[in-house]
Amino acid sequence: MKSIMNSVTSSHYIKSLAFDYIETYSFQRGDEYQAAMQVLRPERNRLKVRKQKRNNLNENEEIRLSELDALLAMTQYLIDNNGLFHFSSQRTNTFQYDHEVTKLLRNILLTKITDVNNWMCAPIYRDAIVFYKSSGEIISALNICLSCEAMAIDSSSQVIADGRTYELLRKFFKEIGHPVKS
Incomplete structure (x- = not known):
């Protein structure tokens, strides 16, 4: 079955959101994450092999x-x-809609599209921005891979x-203290 992918420009995306605040998140990085992967991958492999060879999982x-x-x-x-x-996931910051940082983010996402890079790698999203209503309801989450330049x-x-x-x-995240590799 073929997967259908919808796409929207970053300017259309940010203009379509009615939000009250944002939170920035970092995930899939750090020592704790790497340690967890060293435990989870072998556990998955053991179960997968056992299922394939003996099909005896409870x-x-x-x-x-x-x-x-x-x-x-x-x-x-x-x-x-x-x-x-x-x-x-680790929340790194929270900013209200009218905060200068949020205004900067909106301007970044409004950047006119003239050159889209299409790298031939699968994105590994390590950075994200979550848009919220004042009630705490999540409006949207924007997953970002700065390596593959994908969102x-x-x-x-x-x-x-x-x-x-x-x-x-990349500059935005670094300036707000987000753990981004150079």
Whole structure:
């Protein structure tokens, strides 16, 4: 079955959001994440091999394998289909709508698209911005891969941006103390 991918420009995306504040998140990085991966990957491999060779997993092991498959899938998003945050997510900042940082972010996402880079790698989203209503309701989550220069709302919705947008986002995250590799 073919997957259908929707896309929207970064300027259309940010203009369409009615939000009251944002939070920035870092995930899939750091020593704790790497340590967790060293435990989770072998556990998944053991269960997967056992299922393939002997097909003798009990119900709990089947559930666990399914959980591990979801946790270790190629592309991870900050918020999963059940509305749960990635286990490695760390909130780094919170800014109100009228804060200078939020204004800067809006301007970055409004960058005119003249040059879109299309790298031939699968994105590994490590940075994200979540847009909230004042009630705490999540409006949208923007997953960002600064390496591949890719953004997505979820597995079926990508956000198209100019190459310059990613340079500005990299600088933006660094300036607010977000852990971004140089």
